[in-house]
Amino acid sequence: MKSFIFLSLAITLFITKALGYKQTALDTFLLMNICERCDLSHANFERANLSGADLLGANLREANLREANLREAKLVEVNFSRADLLGANLRGADLSITNLSGARLSLANLRGADLSMANLSGTDFSGADLRSANLLGAILKDANFIGANLKNTRFDKEKFCRTKTSVGIINPNCRD
Numbered sequence: 688m689k690s691f692i693f694l695s696l697a698i699t700l701f702i703t704k705a706l707g708y709k710q711t712a713l714d715t716f717l718l719m720n721i722c723e724r725c726d727l728s729h730a731n732f733e734r735a736n737l738s739g740a741d742l743l744g745a746n747l748r749e750a751n752l753r754e755a756n757l758r759e760a761k762l763v764e765v766n767f768s769r770a771d772l773l774g775a776n777l778r779g780a781d782l783s784i785t786n787l788s789g790a791r792l793s794l795a796n797l798r799g800a801d802l803s804m805a806n807l808s809g810t811d812f813s814g815a816d817l818r819s820a821n822l823l824g825a826i827l828k829d830a831n832f833i834g835a836n837l838k839n840t841r842f843d844k845e846k847f848c849r850t851k852t853s854v855g856i857i858n859p860n861c862r863d
Contacts, residue, residue, distance in 0.1 A: 716740075728766075738776075828861075 708727045716722035721741045728748040738758040746766045754774040762782045769789040776796045783801045788808040795815045804824040814834040821841050828848040837852075848861035 716742075 708725075708730050712722060712725040712727060713730060716725065716727065720737070720739065722745050723741060724744040725742075726746045727742075727750060728746045729750060730747065731751045732755045733751050733753045734755060735752075736756045737760060738756045740757065740760045740762075742760065742762050742765050744764040745762075747770055748766050748768050750767070750770045752770060752772045752775050754776075755772070756776045757780050758776050758778045760777070760780045762777075762780055762785055764784045765782070766786045767790045768786050770787075770791070772790060772792045772795050774794045775792070777792075777800050778796045779799045780797075781801045782805055783803045785802070785805045787802075787810045788806050789810065791811045792815050793811050793813045795812070797812075797820050798816050798818045799820060800817070801821045802825050803821050805822070806826045807822070807830045808826050808828045809830065811831045812835045813831050815832075816836045817832075817840045818836050819839045823841050823843055825843075825846060826848075827842075827846050827850045829850070831851045833851050833853055835853075847857040849859055850857045
């Protein structure tokens with residue numbers, strides 16, 4: 688009996704570690720739409736309605752947010768590294784000082800979003816709508832904006848480094 692309990696506990700700990708988040712954090716977030724500084728890495732929010740959510744400083748590393756609605760969400764200092772946000776609605780969201788390195792934002796709606804001071808290194812924005820978005824101070828190293836709508840988007844020109852656009856690569860010989 689002791690060996691069964693030990694084995695059950697070991698499996699539970701392994702699964703919790705593999706998922707990267709605690710169920711209580713997820714349950715609290717889903718109930719209250721607030722999860723400041725919590726760990727939701729690897730969580731699955733595909734097609735979830737998270738509009739207006741407050742995720743200040745949360746860890747959503749490698750989370751699945753495909754086609755999720757995050758309109759007007761507070762996502763300041765969130766870690767979205769290698770997260771999948773394909774087709775997500777982030778219209779008007781505050782993503783300032785956020786880590787989106789290696790994230791997939793293809794076909795995402797980022798119209799009017801604040802991405803100031805965000806780490807966008809290696810982020811895929813192909814086909815995304817970034818009209819009137821704020822990217823001032825953002826790190827754009829190796830980012831992909833091919834097919835993205837950048838009308839009225841605010842950039843710092845000196846922050847481009849091997850940044851791919853529909854007109855070619857901007858600053859291909861930059862220093863890392």
